[in-house]
Amino acid sequence: MSLFTDILPLGLILFACGVTLLGGFVKGAVGFAMPLIMISGMGILIDPKLVVAGIIFPIVVSNGWQVLHAGLGQAREAVRDHWRYVLVVCVMILISAQFLTLIPTRVMFFILGVPVVVLCAIQLLGWRPRIPAQRRRVFEWGAGFAAGTLGGLAGTWGPPTVLYLLALNTPRARQMAVQGVIYGAGSVMLLLGHLQSGVMNAQTWPLSALLVPPALAGMWLGFKLGDRFDQNRFRRMTLLVLIIAGANLIRRGVMG
Structure with missing residues (x-):
């Protein structure tokens, strides 16, 4: 345990595990929001750069599970149809991750909090962009650029991806x-990017590894119990809580 308490006090480690368990549960139940929950929740008490390091292993492993859960055949079709978006997201995650260590802590709270509030509010309001078929390629590059940049800096590119798929009128299944x-390809790039940036290092990887079991336990519970919930109501409640947590991160950026 001393390996972990060298990074954080035991109380904060238990807090991080609890937040991760909740994030995994929501991801298993409704298929999204684990990085947002971990960032906005852990960021209340933990240094934001350490939070970004902490989410890396859990999202790599959980996204791998999500790919397997969806089926490899579906995964191959997804790569074939959306390879441009996947490519630019991965490249931009690698590039933008290198700038994380240069950003002051107060600015990091804005980088983490503002996207959480804006992207969750967009989903909560039900706004759905519409892209004509002839402009799909331009939209793929642009949306992928934005999502990958946000992913490298804040560890989350899920909400922009949801908007991208909604704009293409993609069926839910x-x-x-x-x-x-x-998410799977991007999470691998996030790991590689932050191994290069130094955010994931000998001091931070133990915390990230420690958060993998609660993430998987939460996902397992979400898979088992998700069908018992009113999905729309649960999703709206999750988004509202995330907006409140994101607003608190912005407050910390303003007040220090």
Whole structure:
């Protein structure tokens, strides 16, 4: 345990595990939001750069599970249909991750909090962009650029990906498979990017590894119990809580 308490006090480690368990449960139940929950929840008490390091292993492993859960056949079709978006997301995650260590802590709270509030509010309000078929390629590059940049800096590219798939009017079952591929590929790039940036290092990887079991336990519970919930109501409640947590991160950026 001393390996972990060298990074954080025991109380904060238990807090991080609890937040991760909740994030895994929501991901298993409704298929999204684990990084957002971990960032906005852990960021209340823990240094934001350490939070970004902490989420890396859990999202790599959980997204791999999501890909397998959707089926490898579906994954191959998703890569074939959305390879441009996947490519630019992965490249931008690798590039933008290198700038994380240069950003002051107060600015990091804004980088983490503002996207959480804006992207959750967009989903809560039900706004759905519409992209004509002839402009799909331009939209793929642009949306992928934005999602990958946010992913490298804040560890989350899920909400922009959801908006991208909604804009293409992707059927829900298909959307879950595509999300699994995009999240899985992006999470591997996030790991590689932050190994290069130094955010994931000998001091931070033990915390990230420690958070894998609660993430998987939460996902397992979400898979088992998710069908018992009113999915729309549960999703709305999750988004509202995330907006409140994101607003608190912004407050910390303003007040220090």
